[in-house]
Amino acid sequence: MKLTSLRLHQIQLPLVSPFTTSFMTETEKDCYLVEAGFDTPNGPVTGWGESVAMVAPLYSAEYMDQGIDLTRRFLAPLLFEVEDLTAETVGWHLRHIIGNPMAKHALEMAVIEAQLKMRGQSFKEYMGGVVDTVPSGVSVGIQDSVEQTVKVIGEYLEEGYSRIKLKIKPGADIEPVAAVRKAFGDDFLFQVDANAAYTLVDANHLKRLDDYGLLLIEQPLGEADIRQHAELAKLMDTPMCLDESIVSAEAAADAISLGATSVINIKPGRVGGYIEAKKIHDLARAHGVAVWHGGMVETGLGRAANAAFATLPGFTLPGDISGSKRFFTEDITEEIVMHDGVVDVPQGPGFGVTIDPAKLEKFTVATHDLTP
Numbered sequence: 001m002k003l004t005s006l007r008l009h010q011i012q013l014p015l016v017s018p019f020t021t022s023f024m025t026e027t028e029k030d031c032y033l034v035e036a037g038f039d040t041p042n043g044p045v046t047g048w049g050e051s052v053a054m055v056a057p058l059y060s061a062e063y064m065d066q067g068i069d070l071t072r073r074f075l076a077p078l079l080f081e082v083e084d085l086t087a088e089t090v091g092w093h094l095r096h097i098i099g100n101p102m103a104k105h106a107l108e109m110a111v112i113e114a115q116l117k118m119r120g121q122s123f124k125e126y127m128g129g130v131v132d133t134v135p136s137g138v139s140v141g142i143q144d145s146v147e148q149t150v151k152v153i154g155e156y157l158e159e160g161y162s163r164i165k166l167k168i169k170p171g172a173d174i175e176p177v178a179a180v181r182k183a184f185g186d187d188f189l190f191q192v193d194a195n196a197a198y199t200l201v202d203a204n205h206l207k208r209l210d211d212y213g214l215l216l217i218e219q220p221l222g223e224a225d226i227r228q229h230a231e232l233a234k235l236m237d238t239p240m241c242l243d244e245s246i247v248s249a250e251a252a253a254d255a256i257s258l259g260a261t262s263v264i265n266i267k268p269g270r271v272g273g274y275i276e277a278k279k280i281h282d283l284a285r286a287h288g289v290a291v292w293h294g295g296m297v298e299t300g301l302g303r304a305a306n307a308a309f310a311t312l313p314g315f316t317l318p319g320d321i322s323g324s325k326r327f328f329t330e331d332i333t334e335e336i337v338m339h340d341g342v343v344d345v346p347q348g349p350g351f352g353v354t355i356d357p358a359k360l361e362k363f364t365v366a367t368h369d370l371t372p
């Protein structure tokens with residue numbers, strides 16, 4: 001395929017409620033979408049991608065404006081030079097640009113979708129998915145009080161979510177977890193995510209979480225702390241899960257080999273795209289390490305693609321693939337609906353959802369045309 005046009009649509013979607021993690025509170029979703037036009041042997045095709053970079057470099061080193069600038073100055077020119085661009089080679093063509101996995105993922109995603117539409121293939125089919133629905137977990141932010149935490153989680157359990165994930169940080173960890181377990185019992189899947197808010201000094205405090213039958217503890221320590229997570233894993237009964245640390249298949253291999261992780265949160269944006277994420281899925285499976293699909297508060301586009309990716313056989317735990325309405329009253333695609341604890345995987349060529357032009361216009365903050 002030959003890339004012929006490239007536009008980045010910077011959008012802002014209001015969130016239904018503030019989403020607070022150990023590192024920030026979000027009240028809007030800011031991101032950019034990639035609209036890429038291609039000439040193909042089967043005629044012109046357009047593919048869409050979504051950057052998961054946040055407005056500030058607080059989850060990882062990338063942020064939205066930097067991704068737009070990097071794509072304009074360095075990534076787009078490299079892809080426009082390629083005579084026959086394929087989904088499988090985007091990472092190769094961008095290999096000399098160091099880091100910036102989220103910016104690369106957004107472009108690769110658009111190339112993947114164009115290639116799928118050219119072939120009339122669904123993303124699930126392309127990746128080798130084996131199911132048509134995926135279990136839907138929900139990520140719950142840090143609340144203003146323990147009572148509010150119990151209320152919000154009760155509502156999500158009532159809605160039927162397959163798994164509850166609660167954000168924690170020092171001072172908001174043991175007490176809310178204990179209150180939730182006290183209120184709703186031990187029979188539902190419950191995990192926590194610290195977003196790197198602790199250090200190994202907190203090991204004995206974190207070990208107290210072992211009393212609550214958690215499915216896993218996600219990224220308690222820093223992104224670079226592979227060895228420290230291995231030390232903490234020896235001390236805790238709760239399975240260790242890494243998110244921010246797993247920046248590539250090599251990092252996953254190191255973490256698994258060092259005993260730093262027995263569960264992996266897979267996020268294509270964090271690792272440079274779905275092609276690399278598939279390598280991590282396969283590596284984890286070969287090592288008997290469970291994986292589940294993480295989320296970055298994606299619009300319906302990324303949500304649909306993640307749901308399709310989560311149909312791979314190694315995804316044995318519910319992912320952060322909640323219904324659209326968990327975050328948005330209005331989205332730029334069809335609503336992704338959670339029902340009976342699952343999300344249906346959109347069928348059809350590409351990612352199986354369509355960008356609504358009216359909604360895109362409504363929520364667009366700026367459009368960046370990178371076509372030469």
Ligand SMILES: CSCC[C@@H](NC(=O)CCC(=O)O)C(=O)O
Pocket residue numbers: 019021026059138139193195243294295296297298320321322
């Ligand atoms: C704004 S926080 C984004 C990163 C966070 N993501 C979630 O908690 C899931 C968000 C979602 O459901 O999309 C994580 O560290 O796993």
Ligand SMILES: [Mg+2]
Pocket residue numbers: 193195218219243244265294
């Ligand atoms: Mg996480």
